[in-house]
Amino acid sequence: xxxxxxxxxxxxxxxxxxxxxxxxxxxxxxxxxxxxxxxxxxxxxxxxxxxxxxxxxxxxxxxxxxxxxxxxxxxxxxxxxxxxxxxxxxxxxxxxxxxxxxxxxxxxxxxxxxxxxxxxxxxxxxxxxxxxxxxxxxxxxxxxxxxxxxxxxxxxxxxxxxxxxxxxxxxxxxxxxxxxxxxxxxxxxxxxxxxxxxxxxxxxxxxxxxxxxxxxxxxxxxxxxxxxxxxxxxxxxxxxxxxxxxxxxxxxxxxxxxxxxxxxxxxxxxxxxxxxxxxxxxxxxxxxxxxxxxxxxxxxxxxxxxxxxxxxxxxxxxxxxxxxxxxxxxxxxxxxxxxxxxxxxxxxxxxxxxxxxxxxxxxxxxxxxxxxxxxxxxxxxxxxxxxxxxxxxxxxxxxxxxxxxxxxxxxxx
Numbered sequence: 001x002x003x004x005x006x007x008x009x010x011x012x013x014x015x016x017x018x019x020x021x022x023x024x025x026x027x028x029x030x031x032x033x034x035x036x037x038x039x040x041x042x043x044x045x046x047x048x049x050x051x052x053x054x055x056x057x058x059x060x061x062x063x064x065x066x067x068x069x070x071x072x073x074x075x076x077x078x079x080x081x082x083x084x085x086x087x088x089x090x091x092x093x094x095x096x097x098x099x100x101x102x103x104x105x106x107x108x109x110x111x112x113x114x115x116x117x118x119x120x121x122x123x124x125x126x127x128x129x130x131x132x133x134x135x136x137x138x139x140x141x142x143x144x145x146x147x148x149x150x151x152x153x154x155x156x157x158x159x160x161x162x163x164x165x166x167x168x169x170x171x172x173x174x175x176x177x178x179x180x181x182x183x184x185x186x187x188x189x190x191x192x193x194x195x196x197x198x199x200x201x202x203x204x205x206x207x208x209x210x211x212x213x214x215x216x217x218x219x220x221x222x223x224x225x226x227x228x229x230x231x232x233x234x235x236x237x238x239x240x241x242x243x244x245x246x247x248x249x250x251x252x253x254x255x256x257x258x259x260x261x262x263x264x265x266x267x268x269x270x271x272x273x274x275x276x277x278x279x280x281x282x283x284x285x286x287x288x289x290x291x292x293x294x295x296x297x298x299x300x301x302x303x304x305x306x307x308x309x310x311x312x313x314x315x316x317x318x319x320x321x322x323x324x325x326x327x328x329x330x331x332x333x334x335x336x337x338x339x340x341x342x343x344x345x346x347x348x349x350x351x352x353x354x355x356x357x358x359x360x361x362x363x364x365x366x367x368x369x370x371x372x373x374x375x376x377x378x379x380x381x382x383x384x385x386x387x388x389x390x391x392x393x394x395x396x397x398x399x400x401x402x403x404x405x406x407x408x409x410x411x412x413x
Contacts, residue, residue, distance in 0.1 A: 003028050004403060005040050009050025009377060011367050012057070014352050017344045019381065025055055027373040030403040034369055048405075050377050053397060056347075057365050058101025058374030059389070060354035061330065062269045063248055063319030065162055066091050066127065067108035071278075071285035071324035074143035077161035084160040088113070091327050092124025097393040098331050101374035101401045102126045104186070104358055106227065106248060106321070107133035107141070107162035111183025123406060128358050130227065131179035133163035133188035134172060134215065139206040140194035140229055141165060163190065169214045172207070176218035185358075187219045191228040191244070192235035195278065195294045202252070202297055205235045209242055216243035224359075227269075231298060233257035240266045246357060248319065250309070251275075251302035258312035267357050268314050270306060271321035273333040275299040278326070285324045306340045316341075317357045318350035331390040338386040347382060373403040 004027040010019040026034040026042070034040075069087035070076040076084070095103060102125050109129040117124050135141025141163025144151060153165040166175040176187050191207060193200035200206070207215075212228075219226045225245035230236045233254035236247050240260050246267040253268075261268065278287060279295050309316055318337070320330045337346035355365030363372050377398040380388035388395040399407035 002403065003042055003045040004048065004373075004400075005042060005045045006048045006050050006055055006375065006377065006400075007040070009053050009055035010381070011035060011055045012347070012382070014057075014344075014348055014366065017383070019054065019383065022051075023055070025367060025375065027375075027400075027403045030373055032367065032369055032371045032373050032375075035367055048377065048398060050397075054378040054381055054388075055367060056376050056378060056382065057351045057367055057371075058376055058399070058401065059099045059350045060102045060104075060318065060358065060365060061095070061100050061125075061320050061350070062104045062246075062317040062354050062357050063106045063271050063321045064095070064103045065108050065321070065323060066095075066103065066105055066113070066124075067160055068162060068323045070160075071282055071287045071326065073162060073323065074145075075286060076323075077143060077158045079160045081159035085113070089122055092117070092122065094327065094392065095125050095330065096123055096399060096401070097396075097407055098391075099376045099378075099389060099393055099396050099399055100125050100330070101399065102128070102354075102358065102360075102364055104128040104130070106130055106229075107188050108160070114183065126401075128185045129183060130186055130188040131182055131184035132161065133190060133229070134175055134179075135163045135165050135190040136206050136211075137165055137167050138199055139165070140190035140192070140200055142199070146199055167211075169210050172211045173214045173218055176215045180218070180222045180224070184224075186224050187215055187226045188248075189215055189226060189228050189244075191230040191239040192232060194229060194231070195275075195291050195298065202231050202294055205232075205238060209238065212239060212242040212244065236261065240264050246317070249298075249302070249321070251298040251305050253305050253308055255308060255312065258308050258314055261309075261314045262312045266314065267317055267353070268309055269317040269319035269357070270302060270309075271319040271333070272302045272336045273329050274321040274323070274326070275302060276332070276336075277322060277329045281326055285326065303336070303340060306337070310341060310345075315353045315356065316345075316349050317354045328392065331392075334386050334389055343383050343386045346386060373400060375400040
């Protein structure tokens, strides 16, 4: 039996939006068993001195692509599989150092990678994998270039491919079942055009309603849900009415679509930092010119969308959606959210709301008895200064995952 006491820190209570000063957090066998301001006397416990620091839940990023080590997703898919896996290792390690103890992969990560992380073979956040996202021919997951010949897609066999191309009601049913059998914890679909893909305008809707409903049926049968890449109000409303639970990106939402989301209890996962990163660095890292031309269409609209969702009462999870070398900007999403919605809502997006999205309400995203002990000890108060969580984890004194210290800054002990 392993017991750790995080002693005397200021515990971030996200429900009230306050710091509980000089509290102790008792961790036993990977779970939080007590949060108290009363003295704790456990002689054999490991003690972490958190006086003057903030004790808060590990962060959750609800939209990542950990196998996307290259910005050009078509080129990423053409890498040898073993190279794709090896290039993911520093990406995962850096996410953990930034305080992200859990991530939901939106296309690419598989059961094998999650097992390597769960078994402690490699360091990184726990992953909620989607397997391969599902895309129609010519959709956001189809990275074949235009031409007079359309070669068969080999995306199912490529570790670096974030999606697989599949068409028709029976075929998408089988594909959803296959991804679930291979370990997907939710199914990702492409329901509109996108930025990174070469041949699909952003305003297009993708998949027929019958196809979307078939995929939702299969996910529901497996006691899980569907997340959908969708930009426009038309694509968003259509997907949500077909049973999709989370909308990814959603930059071009309108008030009517946001109202539909609220009515159906849907979530949105904006990913605003990726457009800033792509605009500044996409060309340098190999993003095709056709994709770069699409960025400004959605960049400012994404910031505007936050207020539309907030006004409609749509819960917003944290997402970054970064590619290649741009993963380093992951935490800057907190700054963008805080600038529009305030620090508390930015923090909730990456903790309590994100935990709801990954179906771990009360288990992740909180410092409370019964929760999994994914904990950060932070030098500073993120309610006042969100920058203590940006950068590469320089202000995070300890990262604790399942009760074990996995990152420690000796200078902040």
